[in-house]
Amino acid sequence: MQELSVRHLLGIKDITPQDIQLIFETADNFKDVLNRPIKKVPSLRDITIANVFFENSTRTRLSFELAEKRLSADVINFSSSSSSVKKGETLLDTVNNILAMKVDMIVMRHSSPGAPHFLSRHINANIVNAGDGTHEHPTQALLDTFSIREKLGEVAGKKVVIIGDILHSRVALSNIFALQKLGAEVMVCGPITLLPKYIKELGVKVELDVRKALEWCDVANVLRIQLERQQMKYFPSLREYTLYYGIDKKMLDSLDKEITLMHPGPINRGVELSSDAADSHHSIILNQVENGVAIRMAVLYLLASKTA
Secondary structure, eight states, rough: OOSSSSSSOOOOGSHHHHHHHHHHHHHHHHHHTTTTSSOOOOTTTTTTEEEEEESSSSHHHHHHHHHHTTTOOEEEEEGGGGGGGGTTTHHHHHHHHHHHTTTEEEEEEEETTTHHHHHHOOOEEEEEEEETTTOOHHHHHHHHHHHHHHSOSTTTTTTTEEESSOOOHHHHHHHHHHHHHOOOHEEESOOOOGSOOTGGGTEEEEEEEHHHHHHHHHEEEEEEGGGEEEEEESSSSSHHHHHHHHOOHHHTTTSSOOOOOOOOOOOBBBBOOOOOHSSSSTHHHHHHHHHHHHHHHHHHHHTTOOOO
16 A cells, blocks of 8 residues: 655645645545445544644534544544633643543644644654644645646646735645645735735746736635734725625636636635625535545545554
């Protein structure tokens, strides 16, 4: 059996194109399982996985939990809002206390960039990064690129634009790494204030006009404005942002080609996407949600075989 080159999934930057292809092939098999009447396999029956979330999450946490249960793993859910973290306990102490309960894998979301990397140097359990601050969100990028492959046949050679709040988005960074490793051309588009200063160093095209970006691309991955991460105003108002960067069905239909529309969720309807665009035939947003479970099953299954 092929194996991943890593013991942890900390970021797309750390894995190889071969790792990504192996995850995709494994996810293809699990997608078949998810479409059967009995959607469960005993692959991780003796493995205990802790979901350790220091930041709010609905879709990612539920997707991981469902993936774990579909693999027959034992699951522990930890939320920092109702834990001893509130009493001043450190990250390392919190995780070591969880590991003392004989946990094999940790799925972690944290507001500090690099938190999963720090933990990986201090504990033996496998770690899956479910989002660390504004740094990376590897499983989201994997499910996004998997969804492009499913829709268009392959990722190599495709033109993908990421539109919106690139500066505060861990999804954008992970997607850029994943798309480039698989041979896609990548463009970012948004207000100049929401583009990182280093962005061109990543080898991506930059476009400030959303119409031109849509005319260029095969796939548009639209991100929400991350107001919760913004410490200052980056544009005058949401209304003005929508005026210049909002996408509706009329705009999509007026293009001289068919493009694929994606969004990692949650959608702020009426801001970055109108409802008629989000629910149109251009959109594969619900496919992304479905693929998220299969991709996370694949990641957990492959990492479990590399338990120390």
